[in-house]
Amino acid sequence: MRNVLKRLAAATIVAVPTFATAETVAISCGTVGQEFEQCKLGAEAWAKKSGHQVKLVSGPTDASEQLTMFQQQLSAGASDIDVYRVDVVWPGLLGAHFIDLKPYVSKDVLEQHFPAIVENNTVGGKLVAMPWFTDAGLLYYRKDLLEKHGQKPPTTWQELATVAKTVQDAERKAGNDKMQGFVFQAKAAETLTCNALEWIDSFRGGTIIGEDGKVTINNPKAVEALKTAASWIGTISPQGVLNYEEEGARGVFQSGNAVFMRNWPYAWALANAPDSPVKGKVAVIALPKGGAEGKSTGTLGGWQLAVSKYSKHPEIAADLVKYLTSPEEQKRRAIVASFNPTIASLYKDAEVLKVNPFYTSLLETFTNAVARPSKVTGAKYSRVSAEFRNAVHAVLSKTAKPEDKLKDLQKKLENLGRGGKW
The missing domain is CATH 3.40.190.10 (Periplasmic binding protein-like II)
Structure with a gap:
């Protein structure tokens, strides 16, 4: 396990005021394009709001290498990462290691996301990951x-x-x-x-x-x-x-x-x-x-956020996931970095379309996407x-x-x- 962790890129601590009750949760972030920077900005905003700290961990750009790493870590029951960035094809592979997020997300919030992705992330009746951005x-x-x-x-x-x-x-x-x-x-x-x-x-x-x-x-x-x-x-x-x-x-x-x-x-x-x-x-x-x-x-591509059942702070980690997958944060990411929201209403948002005019055709693209x-x-x-x-x-x-x-x-x-x- 130590060898696996050594392969992970150096972690970055998001600096926030230290509170007596503050905890630190770790999230795996992608490194393709602006992914790491946008993950950091979103985590930083949540940290300032919640009073907790976030440790960002990055790995290889190759999804297959990431999966191998995560499988080894989760199989060992390691608690080093609280929130995992999960590919759209991974819920069935890794779902047994994640908590059910349904208790932390209201039905109204969940219904804002593309139903097909929510269904994809539901394994054995449990919502093992929240949709973050689609592709x-x-x-x-x-x-x-x-x-x-x-x-x-x-x-x-x-x-x-x-x-x-x-x-x-x-x-x-x-x-x-x-x-x-x-x-x-x-x-x-x-x-x-x-x-x-x-x-x-x-x-x-x-x-x-x-x-x-x-x-x-x-x-x-x-x-x-x-x-x-x-x-x-x-x-x-x-x-x-x-x-x-x-x-x-x-x-x-x-x-x-x-x-x-x-x-x-x-x-x-x-x-x-x-x-x-x-x-x-x-x-x-x-x-x-x-x-x-x-x-x-x-x-069809895209990434989800899941909370490890080995996390020492699952409720705090789930709150981070809820914030990062929220309409407000997904809109910000769409405007500044063209990350596709998993919330259908944002494809008709004037501010989003001004920056990403091709979004008008993406709903059809996602509808016809091959899984x-x-x-x-x-x-x-x-x-x-x-x-x-x-x-x-x-x-x-x-x-x-x-x-x-x-x-x-x-x-x-x-x-x-x-x-x-x-």
Whole structure:
């Protein structure tokens, strides 16, 4: 356990006046984009209001590494972290280690959040996590470059490849040899699971494992989707994309060296920051369809806050969670950092829309978002995701053919299930 804790980044204490009855609770915060800073600001506001102290703990950006860390810590019954930042696919995996938050949150408050996320966070009748912010994959593009070269925003992946190549080549010819057509997240991590599921679902190739427990990954549409994605590597996407997580892709795009980028909504605020080279030059639309018969889809993401049942101060920790997931705090985060609220009314809030005009289309995006098969696979989801993304990475790396990898993946996932079916 000591080795696990050593891997966590140095903790930061939020300074507040010390009271005789003040306690300290620790919260795990994300480190992608402005996550850590916004987590700190929210915790600081609660600390000043409550008179308690908050210790912020950060870890790796790779969600899979975070999960492993949390599983080891919780399995050991460690009380070092009171409030955990939980991925949307983790409640079923970690829920047994969290307290029921229903006694701390009124029904009226809970009903303000997207019902699907509340249901996702309810395990065995217990609300093991509160919705904090939600996500779905989006397509960012340089509207100035498309206009400059007479191109229109793409509606299909095939159109994206054509437009990306046209603009990329023209910009390179004009002197920017660093220009890339399309950057995304293709590192063999959970982020690739999200990207690849979007491609396959957009081609109507299913969701890896259906809600009925049937493994569906080996089908012609899924093969076509992966062939399409593999064709991008070395043509409109650099080889380095095979190691990109969210921040790697954003770094290239925000520096002005990419035409298109797939990323989460958080990248909007950063792309339009005062010091951003692409400020005012970026637009956001739904991800492309998988051809004329395909559909536009984005993988549902997002993070929740849960209280460890090993916490020494569960009531105080629950109060922190209640504050950080409140409408007021979610609105602040949406305005200053483009973190998507889990409260539907905020998508019609004038102040929020002024800063995030693309929010008007997000309700539809979230409605049509595709969920990873975490509920049907339960505790084995991590294994399923790892098998899936490793197969996809091999295809993108061009060390294997998609039809071969998906056939093999189908058998592996069926074997992992119960008698060939989950």
